[in-house]
Amino acid sequence: MTDGFDFRPGAQIPLTGADGETGATQALASAAYRDSELTALVGVNDAAKVTAPRLSLFRPNLGEAFSRSVQVRMLGAARKELVQSFGVEPQTVVEHCLAANRLRQERDARLTGLMAGFGLLFLPGVLVWLGAFQLRSSLATLKSRGNKAGGLGAIVLAVAVAFTVLLAVRPPFHGFWSLYFRVLMIAPIIGWYWAKRICEASAKDLRARWAGLVAGTGVGAKIPEAVPRNPNETRAENLRKSLVKLSAEQNSNVVFYAGPRGILGMGSRWGSWHMAEELTPREGLAEINPFRSWDVVRAIHDKLRMIERGPLHTGGFPKPSIRHWVVVPTGEGVSKIVRPTGPEVETYSVKDFEIQRMCNDQQFGKGNRHYLGIQFVLWDGNLVITLMVTVTVLAQTLRVEVTGHALGPVDGLFTTAPAAKEKTVSKPVRFWETKTVSLPLIDTNEVVRLAARAPLTWFPPVLDYLGGSLKLPEPFGLRHTWADKPWKHRFMADDALRAATPVLRAVHAAAIQVMRENGVDVSHFTNRSLVLSGLVQGVEPRKADAYDA
Structure with a gap:
């Protein structure tokens, strides 16, 4: 028995992985x-919320x-629907x-062993050191808020060091307990040194992967936990099925129009062009030959498939993606999306016969709508240009509408490489000269933070409660959530504007050809097409969905 998302016997065809998507990915x-x-x-997207930590010592970093x-939101059993990431x-x-989580778990397993050895045997000393670093972190937070608490952090550590020296020189007991209290505060320092070496090795590995991905030379992720070795490994089997579901949802032909936010995953609508004229028979004919909207859409589809071919060998369009979309209306501030269900839907995608029916019949009133989309993925996935075409026939008026959507590059935060840990200082003798000094990759505070978090990583809800967590914006999609506007980049803006004119002309030519073949007087349509062809050459990006241009 299957839920419709699992692999079928035979050769498998990847659902994703178009050319030019590696950069943004x-x-x-x-x-x-x-x-x-x-x-x-949070600076990239204000809708992302960070829960404040109850104990700053357990706070997570960005990675x-x-x-x-992302793992919980996209693979969790109770997750909501996802927006496609074009x-x-x-x-x-x-x-x-x-x-990345598996690499951190391997590091945390070793740190947990250290904490079990030094933390349990010398628990009072470990608690004193952790309390000192927690108090120091809290005072640093107060300083960042403008309070005069900067010097107190150094005093806290100085008191902890003085207490360590006092116990080592003058322990309060005799015999065994005298020796125990001598090393009570020193043993955690030895454990810290050992933990630092573990953390530095892990940090080098993580930073090398970070740098490789940003530079485009990163190796693929290895997740052996997603490959079941026997039928009893239900966790691995569920993870494998979750990844298959994710691919199926990414390949869905259903998108959501969120008002002024545009189509989720495709970006806001920056331009719209309409050709709407009356269907009248050609001179000498009593009436036109009846045809349907699907006939026009099919002709437009065939014409757009040839758009990459031109009369001159000057580059031109790359091969676009042309698909029939089902567009579902939703509100601007909705917290979740709901995909259509029923016998006409299979693995998140609406079947072809239902798309054809929707194109012909569902043009006015309630319900979802059909659009034909041509999409260009450029700049290694950092620019997604989508032009959507819809054809409607109401009374004697045929209307062909083309709208432009553009999704810009991912925020610059994700393209920055890891910076070297170093600082510039003055030379001791030639003070008018400077030199660069390398800093430790992992400082003392970071080692303490990782060691304190390590035992709790096996209990993620507890760690989220103490250290805080990241709440992703909804409706969530990996691409549009962190996207910037394409209009800030001159060449990206040019590409978006240039794509509109040839697509608009191809759409109009295909529609007029169908009408001419069916006895329609196309003179009005031809004149209107020429007017739009002139207007689109001078169009500038504007907020078409805000109706304020």
């Missing part, structure tokens, strides 16, 4: 390995929070999140 995947502050993500949030392979990003 690897940029987003690099976030899983980053060690920067989590608050940077830890991003990996866990220009990105979401399964690859999720696989890197799983791989």
Whole structure:
């Protein structure tokens, strides 16, 4: 028995992985390995919320929070529907999140062993050190908010060091307990040194993967936990099925129109062109030969398939993706999307016969609508240009509408490479000269944070409660959530504007050809097409869905 999303016997055809999507995919995947502050993500999208930590010692960094949030949101058993990520392979990003989590779990397993050895045997000393670092972190937070608490953090550590020296020199007891209290505060320092070496080795590995993905030379993610070795490994089997579901949802032909936000995953509508004229018979004919909207759409589809071919050998369009879409209306501020269900839907996609019926009959009143879309994925997936075509016939008026949507590059946060840990200082003798000094890859505070979090990584809800977590914006999609506007990049803006004119002309030519073959007087349509062809050459991006241009 199957739920419709599992693999079928025989050769399998990948559902995703179009050419030119590697840049944006690897940029987003690099976030899983980053060690920067989590608050940077909030600056990219204000809808992303970070739960404040109850104990700052357990707070996650960007990579830890991003990996866990994406894994739960996209593979969780109770997850909501996802928005398609055009220009990105979401399964690859999720696989890197799983791989990053596995690398951290391997590190945390070793740190947990250290904490079990030093933490349980010398628990009072470990608690004193953790309390000192927690208090120091809290005072640093107060300082960042403008309070004068900066010097107190150094005093806290100085008191802890003085207490360590006092116990080592003058222990309060005799015999065995005298020796125990001598090393009570020193043993955690030895454990810290050992933990630092573990953390540095892990940080080098994670940063190498981060740098490789940003540079485009990163290796693929390895997730052996998603490959069941026997029928009893239900966890691996469920993970494998979740990845298959993710690919099926990415390949869905259903998209959602969220008002001024445009089509989720495709970007807001920046331009719209309409050709609407009356259907009248050609001179000498009593009436036109009846035809349907689907006949016009099919002709437009065939014409757009030839758009990459031109009379001159000057490059031109790359091979586009041409698909029939079912567009579902939804509100601008909705927290979730609901995909259509029923006998006409299979693996998140509406079947062809229902799409044809929708194109012919569902043009006015309630219900979903049919659109024919031509999509260009450019700049290694950082620019997604989509032009949507819809054909309606109401009374004697045939209307052909073309709308332009553009999704810009992923935010620059995801394309930054790891910076070297170093600082520039003055030379001790020649003070007018400077030199660059390398800093430790992992400082003391980071080692303490990772060691304190390690035992709790086996209990993620507890760790989220104490250290806070990242709440992703809804409706969530990997691509549009972190996308920037394409109009800030001159050449990306040019590509979006240039694509509209030839597509519009191809659509009009195909529609007029169908009408001419069926005895329609096309003179009005031809004149209107020429007017639009002139207007589109001078069009500038504007907020078409806001109706304020």
